Amino acid sequence: MRFASLFAFAALASFAAATHSHPASAGAIQFGPMDDAPKAKPAQKKKAPAPEEMATPVAPPAETPSAEPTQPAATATAVQAPPTQQAPATATRVSTKGLPPPPAPRNCKTTWTYESWLRDFKREAAAEGISQRVIDRTLAGMTPDQSVISRDRRQGFFAQSFLDFSAKLATPNRVTNGRAQIKRNQAAFDRATKEFGVHPAVITGFWALESDFGAGMGKLPIMRSLVTLAYDCRRGPMFRDELKAALRIIERGDMTPQTMIGSWAGEIGQTQFLPTRYLEHAIDYDGDGRPDLFASPTDIIGTTANYMSHLGWRPNEPWIEEVRVPSNLQWDQSDLTIKHPRSKWAAWGVTKSDGSALETDDMPASLLLPMGRFGPAFLAFPNFEVYLQWNQSLNYAVTAAYLATRIDGAPAMLRGREGIPVLSIEEAKELQRLLTARGFDVGEIDGLIGLKSRQAIKEMQIRLKLPADAYPTPELLSALRRGS
Numbered sequence: 001m002r003f004a005s006l007f008a009f010a011a012l013a014s015f016a017a018a019t020h021s022h023p024a025s026a027g028a029i030q031f032g033p034m035d036d037a038p039k040a041k042p043a044q045k046k047k048a049p050a051p052e053e054m055a056t057p058v059a060p061p062a063e064t065p066s067a068e069p070t071q072p073a074a075t076a077t078a079v080q081a082p083p084t085q086q087a088p089a090t091a092t093r094v095s096t097k098g099l100p101p102p103p104a105p106r107n108c109k110t111t112w113t114y115e116s117w118l119r120d121f122k123r124e125a126a127a128e129g130i131s132q133r134v135i136d137r138t139l140a141g142m143t144p145d146q147s148v149i150s151r152d153r154r155q156g157f158f159a160q161s162f163l164d165f166s167a168k169l170a171t172p173n174r175v176t177n178g179r180a181q182i183k184r185n186q187a188a189f190d191r192a193t194k195e196f197g198v199h200p201a202v203i204t205g206f207w208a209l210e211s212d213f214g215a216g217m218g219k220l221p222i223m224r225s226l227v228t229l230a231y232d233c234r235r236g237p238m239f240r241d242e243l244k245a246a247l248r249i250i251e252r253g254d255m256t257p258q259t260m261i262g263s264w265a266g267e268i269g270q271t272q273f274l275p276t277r278y279l280e281h282a283i284d285y286d287g288d289g290r291p292d293l294f295a296s297p298t299d300i301i302g303t304t305a306n307y308m309s310h311l312g313w314r315p316n317e318p319w320i321e322e323v324r325v326p327s328n329l330q331w332d333q334s335d336l337t338i339k340h341p342r343s344k345w346a347a348w349g350v351t352k353s354d355g356s357a358l359e360t361d362d363m364p365a366s367l368l369l370p371m372g373r374f375g376p377a378f379l380a381f382p383n384f385e386v387y388l389q390w391n392q393s394l395n396y397a398v399t400a401a402y403l404a405t406r407i408d409g410a411p412a413m414l415r416g417r418e419g420i421p422v423l424s425i426e427e428a429k430e431l432q433r434l435l436t437a438r439g440f441d442v443g444e445i446d447g448l449i450g451l452k453s454r455q456a457i458k459e460m461q462i463r464l465k466l467p468a469d470a471y472p473t474p475e476l477l478s479a480l481r482r483g484s
């Protein structure tokens with residue numbers, strides 16, 4: 001579940017920004033999904049060796065670092081000590097279950113040495129009861145991987161527009177394969193639906209985006225990725241905990257360092273669980289004695305449903321629905337923090353995507369306009385909050401939710417007006433700078449329009465008497481350039 005909001009959604013991060021490479025992981029940082037569909041098939045499930053059978057890990061081959069990401073114009077921040085974990089300032093407005101601590105700026109500088117960091121980490125892990133033998137054997141000879149740091153800094157995948165992002169990820173092939181997986185594993189899905197209340201299409205939507213059903217889990221040593229991210233200044237506090245959780249997984253015998261192969265972000269298995277989520281929610285659903293998220297479809301289905309239930313999934317309720325909106329709608333109501341009964345949206349002229357009437361019930365729903373008032377429109381129901389805890393990127397969350405509706409039989413979405421303008425990265429940075437100069441807190445000036453930027457955009461649109469749909473338009477940028 002990897003870890004860029006078009007709207008003011010407290011405690012949830014950006015629509016087009018930062019992480020989930022592979023989109024999110026079960027930890028809600030924006031990493032990112034595979035943007036193609038590998039054809040390799042997952043390996044058959046094998047029993048992991050007991051901890052005493054572990055060999056001393058072999059140092060992984062050197063990798064060519066990815067190109068360094070473009071840094072924000074501001075001077076790089078030198079972080080003097082690993083940042084302290086703390087909850088987002090606005091966390092009281094939504095559930096923060098599953099959300100990580102906020103990262104340091106992308107241009108932070110790691111000022112401590114790896115050797116001193118590793119020494120302190122080993123001492124801390126041992127003090128928390130992790131076996132010294134496991135610590136020493138697992139971390140022996142481990143070195144940071146600069147390519148992992150580069151990927152974490154860059155994560156430009158989320159800077160795409162929603163239409164581009166969803167077109168690459170919610171593909172007809174994934175719809176077909178998702179339906180086939182449900183049919184192939186019907187018994188496991190039926191059991192998970194009964195026990196956890198999670199719809200099969202919802203599970204397969206995540207499964208498809210995270211790894212294409214096992215074909216794209218990644219090929220990097222998970223432990224080295226975790227060490228790298230725990231050492232680095234940007235997400236050190238979060239990944240320090242993830243690294244300790246991974247050591248505990250090895251200690252209890254579920255995996256060995258050699259079998260922990262996956263994504264650059266340190267995620268485990270076909271639905272990409274961070275180690276802490278694995279420890280808390282992985283279950284042995286096929287009854288063979290241990291959870292296996294790499295090769296057991298039954299364990300993958302049960303574990304994913306278990307985690308979603310923990311995040312607050314509400315059985316027998318929808319998650320998202322595409323709609324049509326009238327041209328005279330009150331655009332400032334299109335905000336994830338604003339919920340109205342479905343009956344009110346219907347009274348305001350919102351219809352189903354085929355033009356038929358909405359249900360006139362009390363189901364609370366928010367209106368999502370990922371591309372502004374001229375693009376696709378969705379009603380998001382309470383279950384959609386689970387998507388945003390899975391991955392903080394609204395691009396990812398809406399795409400995953402939409403893909404699940406497609407797997408469940410919904411038609412392809414309406415793309416809205418042709419040629420909806422999209423700001424370039426440099427234009428987005430300029431917009432952020434102009435908003436900052438007017439007293440708004442947009443967060444990091446990085447060209448990635450996230451939560452704070454969206455809120456500032458909406459407030460500025462209201463001031464200028466523009467349609468307040470929180471979408472960054474050339475019209476708004478031009479008005480700010482003129483000093484309006």
